[in-house]
Amino acid sequence: MTDGLDQALSERFALQHDELSMPDFADVLRRATQITSRTEARKRPSTHRLPATLGVRRVLIAAVAVAALVGVGVAIATSFGAFSGISAAQHPQGPADKLDPALAAAINAENAHENGLGAGKLLPDSARFIRQLAGGERIYALSTTTNMLCVLLVGQPGSNLGDATSCGDPLSQNEPTTITSVQPDSATPPLAYGIAIDSVASVSFTAAGQEVTVPVKDNVWAYQGENSGLDALTVHFDDGSTALLHNGVSTS
Amino acid sequence: VNDLEAEIERIYRDRYVALCRVAASVTGTVETAREAVQEGFALAFAHRAEFRGEGPLEGWVSRIVLRAALDTRRRSASSLGVVLDETREGTLLWTPELPHADRDPALAAAVGGLPSRQRQIVFLRYFADLTHAQVAEILGISPNTVSAALHQARTALARQLEQEDAHAQEVQQ
Numbered sequence: 001m002t003d004g005l006d007q008a009l010s011e012r013f014a015l016q017h018d019e020l021s022m023p024d025f026a027d028v029l030r031r032a033t034q035i036t037s038r039t040e041a042r043k044r045p046s047t048h049r050l051p052a053t054l055g056v057r058r059v060l061i062a063a064v065a066v067a068a069l070v071g072v073g074v075a076i077a078t079s080f081g082a083f084s085g086i087s088a089a090q091h092p093q094g095p096a097d098k099l100d101p102a103l104a105a106a107i108n109a110e111n112a113h114e115n116g117l118g119a120g121k122l123l124p125d126s127a128r129f130i131r132q133l134a135g136g137e138r139i140y141a142l143s144t145t146t147n148m149l150c151v152l153l154v155g156q157p158g159s160n161l162g163d164a165t166s167c168g169d170p171l172s173q174n175e176p177t178t179i180t181s182v183q184p185d186s187a188t189p190p191l192a193y194g195i196a197i198d199s200v201a202s203v204s205f206t207a208a209g210q211e212v213t214v215p216v217k218d219n220v221w222a223y224q225g226e227n228s229g230l231d232a233l234t235v236h237f238d239d240g241s242t243a244l245l246h247n248g249v250s251t252s
Numbered sequence: 253v254n255d256l257e258a259e260i261e262r263i264y265r266d267r268y269v270a271l272c273r274v275a276a277s278v279t280g281t282v283e284t285a286r287e288a289v290q291e292g293f294a295l296a297f298a299h300r301a302e303f304r305g306e307g308p309l310e311g312w313v314s315r316i317v318l319r320a321a322l323d324t325r326r327r328s329a330s331s332l333g334v335v336l337d338e339t340r341e342g343t344l345l346w347t348p349e350l351p352h353a354d355r356d357p358a359l360a361a362a363v364g365g366l367p368s369r370q371r372q373i374v375f376l377r378y379f380a381d382l383t384h385a386q387v388a389e390i391l392g393i394s395p396n397t398v399s400a401a402l403h404q405a406r407t408a409l410a411r412q413l414e415q416e417d418a419h420a421q422e423v424q425q
Binding site: 005006009010012013016017018020022025028030031032033034036 | 381
């Protein structure tokens with residue numbers, strides 16, 4: 001049965017094939033050079049505040065559907081779409097929200113190389129500082145020209161954590177938290193963190209074989225340590241209900 | 253480093269078609285798949301020094317290409333630039349789709365009914381024409397796991413296709 005079925009499946013899948021001509025490898029080399037240049041450009045201001053994100057070992061991004069705008073203030077109307085459901089981000093930009101000039105310049109430089117993947121250009125002026133983690137890392141919410149929600153983590157000056165950005169659609173009840181995990185090197189435990197909507201009280205997942213529950217404070221949760229169970233994360237809401245997210249998406 | 257450069261170029265030549273098919277099952281079109289493959293290989297080449305040899309280079313490069321395709325589809329690439337994700341966890345985000353479902357709706361329906369991991373393995377084996385060992389490299393699982401999952405998937409597909417094809421014949425008549 002198997003050989004015949006193998007053959008039949010191969011033939012049916014072959015109907016899905018398109019003609020493919022292989023571009024010269026020089027195109028790969030040209031793109032690689034551009035990536036290296038951008039990386040170097042980002043490394044240059046790292047002596048101030050911007051260590052590179054290279055070495056990030058794992059990034060899981062929870063993306064979500066757009067929720068309705070609520071309570072929009074004129075001054076920050078554009079940000080509310082991306083920040084919908086995130087009270088800690090819904091305030092006019094103040095001094096604490098301003099990104100370090102070197103970091104903002106690096107973001108703007110990267111915007112010039114925007115790669116057409118649809119995330120749009122990151123808007124440094126949309127940054128809202130949300131919370132500083134126990135290790136000193138600062139979590140910001142930013143929006144993009146396509147109204148996506150981006151989570152920016154800025155490491156302590158001099159730390160090897162660096163900065164990391166992950167973007168997705170604005171949060172919703174169905175996908176109520178972002179999930180990102182960064183690990184600058186194998187000697188440093190990974191740092192998992194996310195921005196959650198207001199109704200989320202905590203999240204839990206399996207870490208090193210143990211169930212850990214991480215409270216949400218000011219719309220942010222964070223956990224440093226082994227987190228291999230992060231792709232199955234349970235969200236605990238204020239009303240006592242829960243939702244299981246597989247790779248950031250609710251299964252309920 | 254020179255060896256790695258040559259190896260990545262070899263993988264590009266050997267695996268280009270297979271990885272384009274994998275990418276097409278993610279992005280939905282050949283054009284975006286080709287772009288994702290170029291970007292993925294460029295990422296791998298630019299970050300080749302980060303390859304730690306914890307597994308075959310082919311698997312490492314293939315996972316980066318797969319992630320590049322996923323980023324294309326999910327519109328979730330870092331606006332700050334490069335986010336290198338060569339991890340096995342990254343492959344969990346992949347739910348392959350037939351690029352031309354209209355050419356074989358019965359197959360599309362049957363494949364759509366498979367659990368996610370089985371579907372990935374079926375695509376890598378039959379759509380990308382990869383061997384069990386190559387599938388295992390990409391997904392970061394053992395060849396035995398591939399064989400077992402493929403066996404289950406084939407059984408399910410055979411049953412489902414039989415029903416779908418019979419239904420299609422009834423409709424035609």
